Amino acid sequence: MIERYTLPDMARVWSDENKFQIWLDIEIFAAEAMSQIGLVPKEAIIEIKNKANFDVNRIKEIEAITKHDVIAFLTNLEEYVGEYSRFLHLGMTSSDVLDTCLSVQIQQSGKILINDLERLKQALYIKAKEYKYTVCVGRSHGIHAEAMTFGLKFALWYDECNRNIERLKNALEDCRYGMISGAVGTYEHLPPSVEAYVCQKIGLKPVNISTQVIQRDIHAFFISTLAVIATMLEKISIEIRHLQRTEVREAEEFFSKGQKGSSAMPHKRNPISSENISGQARLLRGYMVSALENNALWHERDISHSSVERIIFPDATVTLNYILNRTINLIDNLIVYPEKMLDNLNLTNGLIHSQKVLLELVNKGLKRQQAYEIVQRCSMKTWDEKRPLIETLIEDSEIQKYFTRDKLEKLFSLEKVFSSVDYIYNRLGIK
16 A cells, blocks of 8 residues: 555555454454354453454564464464463464455445545535536537536436445445355364354354355455446546646636646646546556456465455555545535636537537428538538538528528527436436
């Protein structure tokens, strides 16, 4: 995890202190479960609970020798517990602790990310309402298409944010599994009741079947979901990057007092937040590929997934947490220029109204392709001569058969842009 992009709450989830505390909880709960069926003396549980502790630095010292983190942890635990430490980790394997802990950490990180998404959803909701009737030009292929409202952009992202909240909830539920099943998942040395007890205590469900590990398809689904969420954030950031271009300047990121845009050019106000979001979304897509690769392990288990997961789970959740918060700040403080939107709307001399003329000609009885050729002919003339479309239309002998200038001017009204906005907002639940 890079400190520059790490927020405190998510950092705590992946800290050594939190990880070892979860390991300790798992070991104690497993011993408790075994004491209930007579495998561990009751007095041992009392002693373990009273004395069990760990020291992160000491664990690292031991691991430097053992080259095994779980053994290092258990060795340090023995130093605290003493004689009764022999009743810890009975019949268990390292992955029982590691995989169950990872599931807990996924749930903890997911809770933070769900909260972030809910906050982003609210920010988008507010902007969708604020700019519900603010007219701007819609673009396809980067070219002016037809008029729309700026609020519809936020409404679109709001809807996608809703879907991503549900996706993440589903992925978290898919990962809510623990495992205490022994070396190859057969429960040979301890009964399934131990697993059930530990999972119930720690807020997980017993996995249906495992090998030495919980299968990595569920982890791949989780990381893939994070990557999908990042693409939504990148979609927002790309839009704002375009709108902030000097030639467009319909919206821009907030530029705080004392902020500098360039070491060379004092005038620069760059979309650095949006560019950062775009860049880190690339990282998350890369982590998705790594998570998918982790599902294919040798036989009942190898550790080719282990080193990958030590990186991708903390980094993916930290990264998404960071860019979610950066996107929320970006949306909350976005500067919008409605007057510039109107200026840009008129840049093409009315070409954005071409489909209205096409459809009206069809309504008057022309075949669609015939009508298309007429309107396109006039539109190309407007492009080439940089004159208003209404002028090139009214000069056309075919158009003159069907329209007066007054009727054309009425067709060029923007009123119809608003006709279905309420319908769309109602469908999205934006009141």
